[in-house]
Amino acid sequence: MNEREEIASKPLRGFARLSPEQRAQIARRGGLAAHASGHAHEFDTREARLAGHKGGEAVSANRQHMAEIGRKGGKGRRKKIQEN
Structure with a gap:
């Protein structure tokens, strides 16, 4: 086993x-x-926007990751155009 x-x-x-x-x-x-x-926290729209911005900054700081995402998007778009 x-x-x-x-x-x-x-x-x-x-x-x-x-x-x-x-x-x-x-x-x-x-x-x-x-x-x-009173221990739960609910985001208001401003806090949610700031949290999203902070997460976006963290992801976009990784240049290799962003380049990979861009390549995938470009390949997908190219494939879609070729199919039509």
């Missing part, structure tokens, strides 16, 4: 044993409790 089979044969424990509906119900309760106690 390889490692993958060994892991798959172990019985489920904790949250993995719950149905998706049960997990959603627990998550819902946690969210409600966080809001009730």
